Ligand SMILES: Nc1ncnc2c1ncn2[C@@H]1O[C@H](COP(=O)(O)OP(=O)(O)OP(=O)(O)O)[C@@H](O)[C@H]1O
């Protein structure tokens with residue numbers, strides 16, 4: 001006989017403390033203790049979660065947000081979009097932009113989360129899919145940690161639930177022996193769940209999501225029970241364009257998602273802007289020297305990456321070959337951050353061509369044979385001839401030798 005577990009009760013069960021469950025350590029406790037750790041460690045963590053790093057902005061938004069909020073949302077859709085895109089609040093609080101890109105994309109993504117369809121963020125590597133997904137979950141639910149990392153080895157239990165085997169053997173299947181997945185917890189508590197790299201997950205495991213997304217329920221046959229999603233539950237998945245063909249999304253599953261494609265930055269200036277912002281943030285957490293605004297080297301790194309990625313120089317005159325690896329904004333950010341660390345520890349604290357040259361070489365030359373040829377050709381035909389790039393050319397020659 002099938003016993004239907006009330007979703008409200010399931011939520012209580014999972015969030016409950018030890019007293020409610022006779023002192024047994026359940027997933028709820030682990031999560032509570034995670035939360036406590038997070039609050040305790042706060043900004044001190046090497047990489048705080050978005051909801052911790054931007055707690056002040058989120059609180060200011062919540063306090064001044066008088067628009068209607070969907071059930072269990074911390075903010076209205078308008079405030080979530082403002083959190084992502086940045087803006088100035090009525091009391092003068094400045095909300096920093098997290099995502100730099102078309103406003104409409106963010107509006108569609110946020111709106112999707114307020115409907116019964118899930119959100120699929122699609123795009124080439126380094127277009128901020130993971131970043132946007134984390135910030136959306138932080139803004140909507142105040143918690144970006146209900147996360148399933150998709151890999152070729154992701155089992156069904158990672159999406160549904162698993163068992164605490166000691167408990168299972170000692171007492172048989174019971175609520176206490178059940179280890180809920182992040183998705184199950186999000187359903188029970190009306191939160192945002194995240195699935196990273198959905199298309200790397202084997203197709204049959206992906207299909208577990210169909211019932212969850214269409215029926216909004218997760219059956220637990222072993223207990224003759226189910227967890228029904230409560231309002232507020234939704235799911236954000238990310239998938240990489242490059243993985244297309246690895247494990248295609250089945251059309252049944254695709255229909256449960258609204259797909260939003262995140263584009264590459266449209267102009268050099270937009271990309272320089274993204275890189276500068278992120279480098280500044282990362283630099284602060286690593287105690288690196290501050291970059292003066294509009295640093296030439298950032299423009300240089302971004303230009304090199306864009307040209308190699310696009311296969312043509314910025315002025316459209318010279319064709320160049322593209323290397324095998326990915327040269328996304330994310331790589332540009334890490335090259336500049338590394339350069340800044342070099343400048344701080346071994347230079348005079350000013351980012352110079354020599355500090356980014358090695359990083360660029362490392363990013364471009366992934367395949368020692370083929371990519372090296374591509375790089376040499378670019379160096380000799382483009383970099384060498386360009387006005388104001390002499391120092392950079394020399395630095396590249398030095399590290400390439
Ligand atoms: N348009 C953008 N606005 C703000 N930040 C961006 C943008 N594009 C890239 N970034 C930055 O690039 C970094 C990498 O982004 P992220 O890891 O989210 O990429 P991804 O699309 O998930 O890549 P992958 O496909 O490799 O998983 C982040 O630090 C993010 O801040």
Ligand SMILES: [Mg+2]
Pocket residue numbers: 129130131238
């Ligand atoms: Mg990602």
